[in-house]
Amino acid sequence: xxxxxxxxxxxxxxxxxxxxxxCTYTATGYPSLFWYVQxxxxxxxxxxxxxxxxxxxxxxxxxxxxxxxxTSFHLEKGSVQVSDSxxxxxxxxxxxxxxxxxxxxxxxxxx
Amino acid sequence: DTGVSQDPRHKITKxxxxxxxxxxxxxxxxxxxxxxxxxxQGPEFLTYFQNEAQLEKSRLLSDRFxxxxxxxxxxxxEIQRTEQGDSAMYLCASSSGTVGHxxxxxxxxxxxxxx
Numbered sequence: 404x405x406x407x408x409x410x411x412x413x414x415x416x417x418x419x420x421x422x423x424x425x426c427t428y429t430a431t432g433y434p435s436l437f438w439y440v441q442x443x444x445x446x447x448x449x450x451x452x453x454x455x456x457x458x459x460x461x462x463x464x465x466x467x468x469x470x471x472x473x474t475s476f477h478l479e480k481g482s483v484q485v486s487d488s489x490x491x492x493x494x495x496x497x498x499x500x501x502x503x504x505x506x507x508x509x510x511x512x513x514x
Numbered sequence: 515d516t517g518v519s520q521d522p523r524h525k526i527t528k529x530x531x532x533x534x535x536x537x538x539x540x541x542x543x544x545x546x547x548x549x550x551x552x553x554x555q556g557p558e559f560l561t562y563f564q565n566e567a568q569l570e571k572s573r574l575l576s577d578r579f580x581x582x583x584x585x586x587x588x589x590x591x592e593i594q595r596t597e598q599g600d601s602a603m604y605l606c607a608s609s610s611g612t613v614g615h616x617x618x619x620x621x622x623x624x625x626x627x628x629x
Binding site for chain 1: 564623
């Protein structure tokens with residue numbers, strides 16, 4: 404079956420540090436890949452997505468590139484802010500309909 | 515766009531009781547999903563509807579769980595004879611667009627505690 408593996412957290416960084424959260428996946432077919440974010444006290448919301456190999460998704464300074472050869476979709480941001488503190492979920496979806504999520508990585512950014 | 519709403523936000527029940535949760539999706543969305551999330555884990559797929567048709571159910575969904583979407587709008591998730599292992603956050607999401615490529619819009623969830 405499909406699966407998503409995220410780097411274990413929590414991750415603690417100082418403001419303006421570089422962020423990488425690793426995500427690898429196993430899937431049959433050609434999945435789309437997503438990063439969702441959950442800010443404290445809020446529901447999950449889409450951060451970015453990529454629907455085919457070599458696509459780069461980007462939003463709010465975050466980027467991730469769909470790498471089919473390494474089955475990866477690592478999330479990066481060049482300079483994190485305190486407001487980026489949240490839980491980040493990597494996910495995949497196929498045309499079967501359902502999405503499969505990783506276990507989430509908690510990011511805390513300190514001033 | 516008023517977002518996906520779920521009711522109630524919190525539910526505390528005793529083991530063996532039945533509970534029902536409601537989800538109101540974004541009005542123009544034809545697909546509706548139920549997920550379950552426990553602490554420290556990502557959402558786990560339970561079931562999904564396209565309009566009023568239930569197209570897939572996870573094998574995680576025992577026969578104590580049933581979901582409906584009678585008119586293709588709101589949905590209910592019922593758990594009969596609750597067990598302590600059912601304690602979790604139950605999330606609803608809705609979407610439209612191409613299956614498998616679309617953005618999911620999540621509600622804030624219903625937190626169930628079974629005592």
